Amino acid sequence: MPLLLADDYYLIAHDDVSGTARCGEGRAGLGLAGALLGELVLFGSIDIERRNIVILDAPSPGDALARALLEELLRNSDVTSVPDWLQYLSQKAQSQVVQRLLHAGHLRPTEVRRLLQTRTIYVPTDMNVAAWVAARLANALSKNEQLPVPDVVLSGLVVATELELEVFQHVASEVARPLRRQLTGLPPALRALLSETEAAVGDAVLRHRR
Amino acid sequence: MFNTNAAGGDTKVTSALAANRLGVPAVTYFAISMCTPFTVLAGVTTTGYAVTGQIGIPIGFLAMGVVLAVFCVGYVTMAPYVPNAGAFNAYIAKGLGRPAGVAASWLALASYNAMQIGVYGALGDAAQPLLRAWFGIDVAWWVISLVGWAIVAVLGTQHIDLNGKILAVLMIAECLVILVYAVSFLLHPAGGTVSLETLAPQHLFEPGVGALFCLAVLGFVGFETAVVFSEEAKVPGRTVPVATYLSLGVTTLLYVLGSWAMSVSTGPGRITEQAGTHGSELVFRLAGDQLGVMMVGIGRFLYVTSVLACLIAFHNAAARYAFAMGRERLLPSFFGQTSSRNSSPRGGSILQSVLGFVAIICFGVAGLHPLRDVFFIWTSAGAMGILLLIVLTSFAIVLFFARTLTPESAWKRTIAPVLAAASTLVAFVLVLANFDVTLGVPPNSTLHWAIPGGYLVLLLVGLLWGFRLRGRKPRVYANIGLGAKSVTRTGLGLGRPEDQDDTTEFAPISRY
Numbered sequence: 248m249p250l251l252l253a254d255d256y257y258l259i260a261h262d263d264v265s266g267t268a269r270c271g272e273g274r275a276g277l278g279l280a281g282a283l284l285g286e287l288v289l290f291g292s293i294d295i296e297r298r299n300i301v302i303l304d305a306p307s308p309g310d311a312l313a314r315a316l317l318e319e320l321l322r323n324s325d326v327t328s329v330p331d332w333l334q335y336l337s338q339k340a341q342s343q344v345v346q347r348l349l350h351a352g353h354l355r356p357t358e359v360r361r362l363l364q365t366r367t368i369y370v371p372t373d374m375n376v377a378a379w380v381a382a383r384l385a386n387a388l389s390k391n392e393q394l395p396v397p398d399v400v401l402s403g404l405v406v407a408t409e410l411e412l413e414v415f416q417h418v419a420s421e422v423a424r425p426l427r428r429q430l431t432g433l434p435p436a437l438r439a440l441l442s443e444t445e446a447a448v449g450d451a452v453l454r455h456r457r
Numbered sequence: 458m459f460n461t462n463a464a465g466g467d468t469k470v471t472s473a474l475a476a477n478r479l480g481v482p483a484v485t486y487f488a489i490s491m492c493t494p495f496t497v498l499a500g501v502t503t504t505g506y507a508v509t510g511q512i513g514i515p516i517g518f519l520a521m522g523v524v525l526a527v528f529c530v531g532y533v534t535m536a537p538y539v540p541n542a543g544a545f546n547a548y549i550a551k552g553l554g555r556p557a558g559v560a561a562s563w564l565a566l567a568s569y570n571a572m573q574i575g576v577y578g579a580l581g582d583a584a585q586p587l588l589r590a591w592f593g594i595d596v597a598w599w600v601i602s603l604v605g606w607a608i609v610a611v612l613g614t615q616h617i618d619l620n621g622k623i624l625a626v627l628m629i630a631e632c633l634v635i636l637v638y639a640v641s642f643l644l645h646p647a648g649g650t651v652s653l654e655t656l657a658p659q660h661l662f663e664p665g666v667g668a669l670f671c672l673a674v675l676g677f678v679g680f681e682t683a684v685v686f687s688e689e690a691k692v693p694g695r696t697v698p699v700a701t702y703l704s705l706g707v708t709t710l711l712y713v714l715g716s717w718a719m720s721v722s723t724g725p726g727r728i729t730e731q732a733g734t735h736g737s738e739l740v741f742r743l744a745g746d747q748l749g750v751m752m753v754g755i756g757r758f759l760y761v762t763s764v765l766a767c768l769i770a771f772h773n774a775a776a777r778y779a780f781a782m783g784r785e786r787l788l789p790s791f792f793g794q795t796s797s798r799n800s801s802p803r804g805g806s807i808l809q810s811v812l813g814f815v816a817i818i819c820f821g822v823a824g825l826h827p828l829r830d831v832f833f834i835w836t837s838a839g840a841m842g843i844l845l846l847i848v849l850t851s852f853a854i855v856l857f858f859a860r861t862l863t864p865e866s867a868w869k870r871t872i873a874p875v876l877a878a879a880s881t882l883v884a885f886v887l888v889l890a891n892f893d894v895t896l897g898v899p900p901n902s903t904l905h906w907a908i909p910g911g912y913l914v915l916l917l918v919g920l921l922w923g924f925r926l927r928g929r930k931p932r933v934y935a936n937i938g939l940g941a942k943s944v945t946r947t948g949l950g951l952g953r954p955e956d957q958d959d960t961t962e963f964a965p966i967s968r969y
Contacts, residue, residue, distance in 0.1 A: 269797075270797055270798075271795075271796075271797065271798050271799040271800060273799070273800050274795065274800065298951075319470070323469060323470040323471070325471060326470045326471055326474070331470070331474055332470070334474065334477070335470050335473055335474055338473070403947050403949075406946050406947045407946060407947050409794060409795055409946070427947070427948050430947055430948065430949060431948065431949065438949045439949075441947050441949055442944045442947065442949040442950060442951045443951070445941075445944045445946050445947050445949075446941050446942045446944055446951055448795065448800075448941075449780075449784050449793070449795075449940070449941025449942075450688075450940075450941040450942070451795075451800040452777070452780055452795055452800045452801065452802050452941065453541065453543065453544075453685065453777055453780065453781060453940055453941050454543075454685055454686065454688075454689065455685070455773075
């Protein structure tokens with residue numbers, strides 16, 4: 248069974264063996280926030296219009312975290328701006344997605360001793376599953392195959408959070424053009440979400456944010 | 458199973474977002490620390506007295522402070538309408554058109570880099586006496602500058618907030634020491650009388666007044682940074698204006714007080730001669746006679762840290778300009794990359810470090826004087842470029858509000874911006890005319906015209922480049938001035954979907 252968008256993104260943004268992050272926490276947080284909202288768009292629960300989230304009348308998503316997030320969106324209907332939600336979710340997306348991956352058995356906690364304290368890091372239980380996510384994208388894109396929509400969004404998040412080199416490695420420059428074409432073919436809500444994620448990553452730099 | 462509010466109980470999104478927003482004190486600290494007051498007092502003011510031979514520096518600071526305060530009225534009012542507030546070129550692109558925005562980007566990149574290169578000279582000059590006093594060793598200024606360069610190069614790729622708290626403590630210490638020094642200078646006036654001579658307004662009507670304005674701009678650079686927080690201010694429309702005026706007020710007060718007190722202590726008639734003899738040491742000499750060795754040690758130490766803070770500030774400013782240009786694709790996309798560990802602009806940072814390294818080596822080999830030849834010439838050149846940016850920005854503000862209907866008052870929309878445009882233009886023309894006095898070179902010197910000429914060429918080439926982009930690369934053209942909101946990595950843009958002409962319908966979303 249394929250993983251959900253945020254699970255895929257988490258595995259792609261962390262090393263498949265050591266489980267350490269491939270980019271700074273702020274950037275990964277924004278990527279995960281984008282992925283969580285992306286799941287809701289893919290579930291048909293929300294739409295994005297003019298940089299705002301619109302909640303749609305649709306059957307409840309079939310995932311507990313997505314349902315919880317949708318309820319939170321409903322409870323806080325005074326905040327609809329996508330940049331605000333990305334900012335807010337980026338703070339806690341990491342731990343939520345980790346919980347979901349732990350529950351599904353894709354991660355296991357490991358204690359590592361640093362200089363003075365012990366820290367828990369989460370290591371993929373099966374590094375083939377973790378590595379496969381990146382390989383799947385790179386493989387299809389380098390053969391110029393059409394990816395399924397969730398994978399196009401995933402690749403878009405990779406580009407938006409500047410992880411191309413880590414994910415696509417030696418084919419990074421080769422896949423740039425086919426990927427861009429697939430990205431422009433996405434439905435408006437998903438394109439808007441990717442744009443907002445990329446803008447948030449850049450804004451964090453210009454605004455001295457972590 | 459998943460409690461989305463697990464972290465902090467029943468937090469509302471609004472309050473969680475509010476907790477991350479910045480209040481007046483944080484933004485004010487930030488803006489003042491960007492100005493690095495002690496560098497201005499010990500470095501800019503003393504060298505200014507010595508090189509220009511003008512004694513009206515205190516009144517020059519006051520006049521420029523007022524002009525910039527008027528400029529800031531329109532500047533902070535327009536900030537919410539500017540996608541990349543905090544960058545002059547974004548204002549200019551919005552008000553004067555995108556080709557002008559391209560030209561302004563080049564100008565900004567050149568000016569901030571020139572500033573940074575110049576300040577490396579000040580570091581050598583500031584640390585030499587400290588090393589002599591503490592360790593009894595004499596080190597060439599450029600060796601010290603290279604050490605500083607290495608520190609800045611490493612910190613530049615780290616995150617600025619890493620050292621934000623340290624910067625705040627140092628900044629407060631700097632301000633206190635300036636106050637202590639100034640009070641002491643005023644209590645020990647030359648000839649027993651406190652002279653108001655250097656504060657007399659008639660100095661603003663003497664030949665060479667442009668030099669005073671150039672120095673003053675040099676001192677105030679950094680005031681423009683507070684608007685970068687417009688979108689995340691605690692009270693939108695209030696926090697950033699208050700912080701901007703507050704930081705401008707505090708720095709004006711410190712500069713006027715400090716430079717005036719210095720002239721009182723030497724006597725207005727002898728200040729230029731004394732500054733010429735002792736350079737930046739003048740401040741510490743005076744303080745040493747009046748306050749003792751302890752206060753001199755503190756002052757010298759803070760001078761060094763202040764120059765270092767100044768280097769970090771300019772380094773980050775230059776790197777962020779390059780980052781925004783990389784995002785807009787006005788520079789290769791490499792400059793729009795974030796460093797892998799944290800949110801710092803890697804490409805711009807590396808560019809700045811390379812330029813700085815080459816410059817220090819060249820100046821060292823050429824045997825230039827760190828304060829007069831390196832610091833003063835290069836930062837004056839940078840200040841002129843930044844003043845030109847301020848002039849262009851103030852015209853952009855006037856035009857923007859003339860064309861756009863917004864709810865603010867006529868004072869904020871029209872009167873203040875027009876006043877600011879007129880006064881900054883006058884200041885710029887004076888700076889241009891007296892640039893030989895600023896640099897302390899004869900009027901027929903090549904430097905007098907080479908620096909403004911260079912800026913002019915840069916502006917013209919930038920303008921042509923902008924028009925060329927309009928025809929050849931309409932997508933890049935559309936992004937000019939948008940900064941991070943240009944969204945060129947995924948190539949999707951941040952406009953409404955209707956604005957994107959290349960939409961192709963695809964298979965419906967596969968529901969999970």
